Amino acid sequence: MSTARRLFFCALALTAGWPALGAADGTKHDLYLTANLSGQAGVLGRSGPALNGLYRSTDRATFEHLGPHHIRLFTLTSDPAERGTLYVAALDGVLRTRDGGKSWRTLTSWDMTEPKEIAFDPHAPGRIYASLPDGIALSTDHGQTWQRGNEGIRQAYTHAMIVDRTQAGRVLAGTEKGIFLSEDGAKSWRLVQATDKVTYDLKQSPHDPKVFLAVTSSNGALWSGDGGRTWTRIAGISTANTLHYADFDVHDANRLLVCGWNTGLQLSEDGGKTWTDRGAGLPNRDVWSAAFDPDAAGRIFAAPQLAPLHVSDDNGRTWRPVQFEKATVFDLVFLPRP
Amino acid sequence: MNPRCFFILLAGLFGTAGLSAQPSFTGAAPVPGVVQDAAVRRADYLQRRAEVLQWRVGLVKPGEPATFGLGEIAAKLALHQEAEACSARLIELMQKPSGDMFWMFPVTCISYLGRDQLTPAAKAAVREAWRTYFPLRGDTENHWTMYYTTLYLMAQLWPDEPGERWFNGKSSAEITAESRAWLLQWMDLTTTIGQGEYDCTHYIGEYSIPMLYLATWAQDPAMRQRGRMMLDYVMADYTVETLNGIYVGAHARTDDVTVLEKWNGLASFFGWMMLGNCPPPANYGGWGLFFAVVAENYELPEVIYRIGTDRNGSYTHFERKRTRHRWRNSDVRNAPVYKTTHVTSDYALGSDQGGLLQPIQQHSWDLTWAVPDPRGVHNTIFSTQPFYGAEELMMYFTEMPDSMPAAVTFQGKPTYIAESKLLGGSPYEQIFQQDDTLISLTDVADTAPHKQVNGFFSKDLTRIEEDASGWIFAQGGKAYIAYRPLAAYEWRPIEKGGKRLYSPHAKNGTILQAAAASEFKGWDDFKARIRALPLEIKLTPAPRVAFTSLRGRKIECAYGAAPRVDGRTIDYAKEWKLFSGPYLNADIGSRRLTMTHGRLTRVLDFNTLTITDAVRP
Numbered sequence: 001m002s003t004a005r006r007l008f009f010c011a012l013a014l015t016a017g018w019p020a021l022g023a024a025d026g027t028k029h030d031l032y033l034t035a036n037l038s039g040q041a042g043v044l045g046r047s048g049p050a051l052n053g054l055y056r057s058t059d060r061a062t063f064e065h066l067g068p069h070h071i072r073l074f075t076l077t078s079d080p081a082e083r084g085t086l087y088v089a090a091l092d093g094v095l096r097t098r099d100g101g102k103s104w105r106t107l108t109s110w111d112m113t114e115p116k117e118i119a120f121d122p123h124a125p126g127r128i129y130a131s132l133p134d135g136i137a138l139s140t141d142h143g144q145t146w147q148r149g150n151e152g153i154r155q156a157y158t159h160a161m162i163v164d165r166t167q168a169g170r171v172l173a174g175t176e177k178g179i180f181l182s183e184d185g186a187k188s189w190r191l192v193q194a195t196d197k198v199t200y201d202l203k204q205s206p207h208d209p210k211v212f213l214a215v216t217s218s219n220g221a222l223w224s225g226d227g228g229r230t231w232t233r234i235a236g237i238s239t240a241n242t243l244h245y246a247d248f249d250v251h252d253a254n255r256l257l258v259c260g261w262n263t264g265l266q267l268s269e270d271g272g273k274t275w276t277d278r279g280a281g282l283p284n285r286d287v288w289s290a291a292f293d294p295d296a297a298g299r300i301f302a303a304p305q306l307a308p309l310h311v312s313d314d315n316g317r318t319w320r321p322v323q324f325e326k327a328t329v330f331d332l333v334f335l336p337r338p
Numbered sequence: 339m340n341p342r343c344f345f346i347l348l349a350g351l352f353g354t355a356g357l358s359a360q361p362s363f364t365g366a367a368p369v370p371g372v373v374q375d376a377a378v379r380r381a382d383y384l385q386r387r388a389e390v391l392q393w394r395v396g397l398v399k400p401g402e403p404a405t406f407g408l409g410e411i412a413a414k415l416a417l418h419q420e421a422e423a424c425s426a427r428l429i430e431l432m433q434k435p436s437g438d439m440f441w442m443f444p445v446t447c448i449s450y451l452g453r454d455q456l457t458p459a460a461k462a463a464v465r466e467a468w469r470t471y472f473p474l475r476g477d478t479e480n481h482w483t484m485y486y487t488t489l490y491l492m493a494q495l496w497p498d499e500p501g502e503r504w505f506n507g508k509s510s511a512e513i514t515a516e517s518r519a520w521l522l523q524w525m526d527l528t529t530t531i532g533q534g535e536y537d538c539t540h541y542i543g544e545y546s547i548p549m550l551y552l553a554t555w556a557q558d559p560a561m562r563q564r565g566r567m568m569l570d571y572v573m574a575d576y577t578v579e580t581l582n583g584i585y586v587g588a589h590a591r592t593d594d595v596t597v598l599e600k601w602n603g604l605a606s607f608f609g610w611m612m613l614g615n616c617p618p619p620a621n622y623g624g625w626g627l628f629f630a631v632v633a634e635n636y637e638l639p640e641v642i643y644r645i646g647t648d649r650n651g652s653y654t655h656f657e658r659k660r661t662r663h664r665w666r667n668s669d670v671r672n673a674p675v676y677k678t679t680h681v682t683s684d685y686a687l688g689s690d691q692g693g694l695l696q697p698i699q700q701h702s703w704d705l706t707w708a709v710p711d712p713r714g715v716h717n718t719i720f721s722t723q724p725f726y727g728a729e730e731l732m733m734y735f736t737e738m739p740d741s742m743p744a745a746v747t748f749q750g751k752p753t754y755i756a757e758s759k760l761l762g763g764s765p766y767e768q769i770f771q772q773d774d775t776l777i778s779l780t781d782v783a784d785t786a787p788h789k790q791v792n793g794f795f796s797k798d799l800t801r802i803e804e805d806a807s808g809w810i811f812a813q814g815g816k817a818y819i820a821y822r823p824l825a826a827y828e829w830r831p832i833e834k835g836g837k838r839l840y841s842p843h844a845k846n847g848t849i850l851q852a853a854a855a856s857e858f859k860g861w862d863d864f865k866a867r868i869r870a871l872p873l874e875i876k877l878t879p880a881p882r883v884a885f886t887s888l889r890g891r892k893i894e895c896a897y898g899a900a901p902r903v904d905g906r907t908i909d910y911a912k913e914w915k916l917f918s919g920p921y922l923n924a925d926i927g928s929r930r931l932t933m934t935h936g937r938l939t940r941v942l943d944f945n946t947l948t949i950t951d952a953v954r955p
Contacts, residue, residue: 068505070474103507104505110523116736133736134665134671157666176667198666241740242739261739
């Protein structure tokens, strides 16, 4: 065993010795990850020992493999009307499990491939949006049938997708050419913010539903205070790098984070006015995903490229590895415990 | 994934290859010729099939389960040998499935070959694996062809089953409908605007083998007929661009080995099997086995056989293909690809129009010369503008941009970001070919990762002379070659032999004129004739060449403008059909391919699903 591997497993052993994170009463969310553990050589058709796919942690310390051994599960969410049902945007389409990953159904057909994000409309049960590399897919029956919903969007590569929780049918989509807004359930779209390249994440503030945060490939991070109608660039975030992920802290209306390639983890504690680099304790500056723990103030999970999943209990000032040795965690999300 | 990766994968999946006799690989190279007697041709073909199967079953070593993999099981079942042992081993292998569509493919083959041979327990193990193992659909045309062909056939094998019995939760009926819909859509795209992964030196197998399986095992007569017709289509598409079985010219995808040693790809397995005019690659190309196991169910139509082997003089063949699906950085889903291939008995020159037409493994042009034995020979010359980048990868893949270029180098494409690379297309290259003359112009942006042209000069060129005129004269086999770099250059060694013309200038290009040695009194005559050809070169503000070829055609190319020949502007969109030339002809959108050789004609009409053969009196 190499020295590096020894150190890694020592670190994990130390982690295991700590009290299970979030095991205390009051934990309302489970942590889910979609992970590729096969490294850069992990390509289609190649076998390997790593168990890729969907993981869940109920205690923030141990992780259970739930879902298909799959190197390209991009993001996941659950049905707000049926919390135990998970939906995963995967290379093969939209996947669904109703039994905790024991069995899966691919909901989409050959004509919809490689969705990147799935969003439910909390005001319209069964209504699902999925971003596709060639547009937007819409289902009104919990994914049993799908139709296209990207009328008016040219060069329709769509990555980020979010439904405004305050209004049925109000949807924002992050595309190759900018952020589009629909207020009629994806029947029509209008460009509300042009971008040079793709918008990779869109988040709505848990504190103020009019506040949205977007991160992009070449236009940095964008802020909207009017429900996504208008956007302004956040001055403290560089436009030089591709940003992957953004999050609001449910415990503090002024705390938010963004992460991405060559970006580490940038944290703001004043509502985005100023930013602090909190990636110094991570093993590299390429961070795929990061999220605040909704059940523990000050705790952040982050997923650096080809490295262990890391956790911080002091808002990113210090970090420690918590799981995996060499992972690409595409998505890291807390879902309400069913 | 390139062929070497496939071989590694296959070795893992099917045991250690290469330990058993491969007489056609190790023996004397076949002498190209025409076997006139159809019965003899058929017997030769079946003998080759038998050779592949015998080789494969010979790999199994008693007491060494690792040598008894899916390939060996398929070979044994094809020969009706040791069904009990095959069953027992299959049960073991089904415990740890891996390989996605590359697992589905052999398992489908085994399931059909073993319908009346495998034990109930073995069949049950296979059935359970298709419930519990979640193979990925993939992200390329060849992945999907394998995936949906095998799903179609397995749903046919296990009809009327509910979603709970399948890994993807879909019922047999749903799987059948989805698979059929994709296969029909792929066939329709291919026969109207061209194949996306066109003319691949390896992936030809990933299309032809599924089509053979449909032709063999589909119960629906229409799907069976489609499989048969598409197999003819793919074989005709390959054969017309071969030189003694070697796939020549521009390819959507090749690899670092085959781009130099042109014979060394799975395509040559089909040349050996069908045309009998080249040796098979080592291990019969890996996947060749999975064609061989059911090869008796296909007979290459005589018209295709003769297109590949019985040519009366040189010809120029034109094709219109398409790019893979473009997801980002493009206004169009599938951009057109315009190919030109000029073939003589001594050499072939083939090209596309340049640009980023495919990700990573595109090969835009080369001259290939005929050799008596192609094994180990780099019988080709070409130039490239080495390019890589997230922009290209984002166009053709849906993944996040920044991790992709480095990741590609770990995924069987080690040269992807290298400045010395000889594989891949460039957005800064424009190519035009007229007969056996080619002009490539480059105007590389300041932001490009490499601002140079790489020219490949083979270890197997028998002459290389740098002439004071600026031409480099070379000879490969019986082909005389005049190569004109448009800017200053230096030579750099190539690890695998030969040397690289390194020309570090953004405004640049290559002119290549090929000819047969037999056309000249001698070497000096050739050089004198080339030197005398009218040639104007301007590199600023953009590269521009006016060249009168050996064939007397005045070719004018300017970067950023349509080429002109004898004063006429070339309009690719209007002039390039799906296929045109003396042997293959099809209009865009027609779904109808006409193959012609001498008195023979075969028409594949996908509108009516009919094959019509005719022999002219």
